Amino acid sequence: MNEIILLKLGEMVLKGLNRRSFEDKLQANIHRRLNRFGQFRVYTRQSATYVEPKDGSCDVQGAYEALKKVFGIAGLSLARPCEKDKDAILAAAREFLDDRLRAARTFKVEAKRADKTFPMTSIQLSQYVGGELHEAYGSLSVDVHHPELTVYVEIRDFAAYVHANAEPGAGGLPVGINGRAVSLLSGGIDSPVASWMIAKRGVALDMVHFFSYPYTSPEAKEKVLELARLLTPWCGVLTVHVVPFTAVQEQLRRSCPEELFTIVMRRFMMRISQEVAARCGAKALVTGECLGQVASQTMEAMAVTGQVVSLPILRPAVGMDKEEIVQISRRIGTYDTSILPYEDCCTVFTPRHPRLRPTLAEVERAEEGLDIEGMVRAAVEGVERVQIRP
Ligand code: ATP
Ligand code: MG
Numbered sequence: 483m484n485e486i487i488l489l490k491l492g493e494m495v496l497k498g499l500n501r502r503s504f505e506d507k508l509q510a511n512i513h514r515r516l517n518r519f520g521q522f523r524v525y526t527r528q529s530a531t532y533v534e535p536k537d538g539s540c541d542v543q544g545a546y547e548a549l550k551k552v553f554g555i556a557g558l559s560l561a562r563p564c565e566k567d568k569d570a571i572l573a574a575a576r577e578f579l580d581d582r583l584r585a586a587r588t589f590k591v592e593a594k595r596a597d598k599t600f601p602m603t604s605i606q607l608s609q610y611v612g613g614e615l616h617e618a619y620g621s622l623s624v625d626v627h628h629p630e631l632t633v634y635v636e637i638r639d640f641a642a643y644v645h646a647n648a649e650p651g652a653g654g655l656p657v658g659i660n661g662r663a664v665s666l667l668s669g670g671i672d673s674p675v676a677s678w679m680i681a682k683r684g685v686a687l688d689m690v691h692f693f694s695y696p697y698t699s700p701e702a703k704e705k706v707l708e709l710a711r712l713l714t715p716w717c718g719v720l721t722v723h724v725v726p727f728t729a730v731q732e733q734l735r736r737s738c739p740e741e742l743f744t745i746v747m748r749r750f751m752m753r754i755s756q757e758v759a760a761r762c763g764a765k766a767l768v769t770g771e772c773l774g775q776v777a778s779q780t781m782e783a784m785a786v787t788g789q790v791v792s793l794p795i796l797r798p799a800v801g802m803d804k805e806e807i808v809q810i811s812r813r814i815g816t817y818d819t820s821i822l823p824y825e826d827c828c829t830v831f832t833p834r835h836p837r838l839r840p841t842l843a844e845v846e847r848a849e850e851g852l853d854i855e856g857m858v859r860a861a862v863e864g865v866e867r868v869q870i871r872p
Contacts, residue, residue, distance in 0.1 A: 483563040485542050487533040487549060488645060490557035491526075492653050505531075507656040507684075508554040514718060515552055515872065519545040527596075531555075550649070551715040553682050554656035557648030561634075563641040566600060568607060572614050574644045575633055582646055583615060583633075588625035591615065593635040600637045611635060655684030657718055662686045663796065664759040665768035666751060667722070668826045669705045672770030672799050674713060674816040675807050679798035680768045681717045688762045689720055690755050692727040694827040702824035707868060712816050714872040723758050726864040727827050730857050734831075741837045742848045744778050748787045749845070750857065756791045757862045768796045772807070777836035786840050 491508065509524050512533065516522050520540030524533050533549070535542055542560070549558055564574035576583070583589070591612035593604040602610065611633065616622055636643045665677040667689040681687055691706045703724065710720045730750050738746050755767050771779045778787070788795050799807055811817040837844075 483641060484535045484538060484540065485560050485562055486535070486643065487542065487546055488559050488561050488643075488648070489531040489533065489549065489555050489651070490648055491529065491531060492554050492556040492651070493655065504554065504656060504659060507659045508552075511552055511554070511656050511658070511718065512549065515548050515715075516545050518872075519548065548715065549651070551652055552656075553652050553654035553684065553716065554659075555651035556653055558651050559645045559648040561636070561643040561645035563643050566597070566637055566642045568602065568610055571607070571635055571642050571644060572611055574642075575611060575615065575635070576618060578644055579631075579633060579646050582631055583619050583622065586622060586629075586631035588629045589615070589622050589631040589633060590624060590626045590629040591633045591635065593637070595637040597637045597639055607635060607637075652682070652716065654682035657681055657684060657716075658686045660684035661766075662688065662762065662764045663766040663768050664688050664690055664723075664755050664762065664764040666755055666770075667691050667706055667709060668770070669702055669709065669820065669822070669824055670770065670826065671804075671811050671817065671820040672772060672775075672807055674709050674770075674820060675810045675814070676768055676770040676797070676799045677713060678716055678810070678814050678816075680796055681713070685766075687713075687717050687720060687768070688758065688764055689722040690725060690758050691722055692725050692751055692754075692827045694728045694731055694830055695726070697728065697731070697830040698825050698827050702826065705819060705822050705824050707870060708819050709816055710868075710870045712814075712819060714870055716814065718872070720870045721762070722868045722870060724866040724868060725754055725758075725861050726866075727861065730861055731827065731831060733852070733857060737852060738848050740833045741835055742840060742845060743831060743833050744836050745783055745786055745840050745845055746848055748778055748783075749790045749849070750854075750861075752787055752791045752795070753854070753858050754861050756793055757858060758865065759793055761862075764793075766794045766796050767791065768798070770799050770807075771797045772799045772802060772804070775804070777838050780838055782839040782841070786842050786845050789842060 512524050521536040522533050562574050562578035564570045591608045593607040634645050663685050665687045667673050710722050
């Protein structure tokens with residue numbers, strides 16, 4: 483018999499969203515994510531979700547690792563099936579949980595019967611298995627209140643299952659349950675983390691990357707596509723909209739006061755991203771901006787940048803220290819790619835003394851005479867769409 487995976491679902495008390503749509507979305511995401519590990523049956527009973535391999539060819543361990551990156555799952559554990567017999571259950575526990583039984587100092591056994599025809603009560607079964615394990619592992623003592631290790635035994639219709647404490651899952655909400663947003667993905671550390679944070683709250687993402695060939699190299703673009711690929715285990719399939727940005731930047735270099743170049747350029751990024759959002763049904767923009775990190779991330783600069791779009795701009799990293807962002811980046815696996823030394827379009831033509839507190843009036847004056855609509859349209863029409871699969 484194959485091992486199965488048990489999932490504890492995340493935040494169920496959702497205002498305005500019901501439990502059913504949470505479960506349906508999560509199950510659909512799980513199926514998509516597990517495709518390459520074989521065929522699985524996924525169903526929910528009494529707030530636990532079961533992921534069962536349909537046959538022996540499934541890669542259950544691979545599936546288990548993949549599920550650690552699926553948002554909406556609060557905890558997960560592998561369970562070993564065995565015959566519905568007290569000694570078969572004991573043997574399964576000893577074999578399957580041997581490492582953990584050796585490592586723990588305190589434990590308890592918690593048995594549960596869905597099949598009420600099983601000849602022992604839950605309490606009798608817990609006592610039997612607990613007593614035998616206590617005897618077999620000399621270093622273990624029983625603690626029913628705060629055990630390090632809980633051995634769970636479940637008697638279900640066709641088999642009994644043994645498992646231990648759940649490992650923490652990715653948490654959050656199933657991707658897609660909160661709509662779609664467009665995330666501005668640079669090659670840096672912050673924007674992949676910001677994207678991940680918003681995906682964690684149940685938002686499906688499309689990525690926009692501004693590419694300034696030949697000022698930024700094909701390697702810089704590959705790096706961004708690789709960052710998107712690293713995010714797919716969390717976010718699912720991603721489309722990266724690569725925007726040709728050279729013409730806009732060259733035009734702005736010719737016509738903008740140098741100290742306002744970056745802020746005007748960022749307004750174009752927002753306008754273009756909003757057009758992309760309209761085309762893919764996205765209802766917000768996401769950036770990796772962080773208050774005070776660079777000149778374009780003062781409150782004044784953010785206000786002037788945000789003024790050109792009507793969609794909300796989500797900046798989940800706005801209140802974080804760099805160190806905190808780096809920590810998440812390492813944990814989700816994007817850090818090593820983010821620090822590869824390729825230039826970004828934001829660092830091309832960077833003014834020596836960017837204006838820290840731009841006013842809307844001076845920025846609008848700097849944009850006078852530009853064919854804003856035409857520049858945005860040309861950029862959007864030149865978009866290359868790259869689909870990235872997990
Ligand atoms: P990051 O580490 O994400 O690159 P940063 O601190 O370098 O952030 P900026 O370069 O000022 O900050 O960019 C701020 C935000 O603007 C980024 O987090 C990202 O969301 C967006 N951005 C910057 N450059 C690009 C780009 N070439 N394509 C798409 N989005 C970009
Ligand atoms: Mg950057």
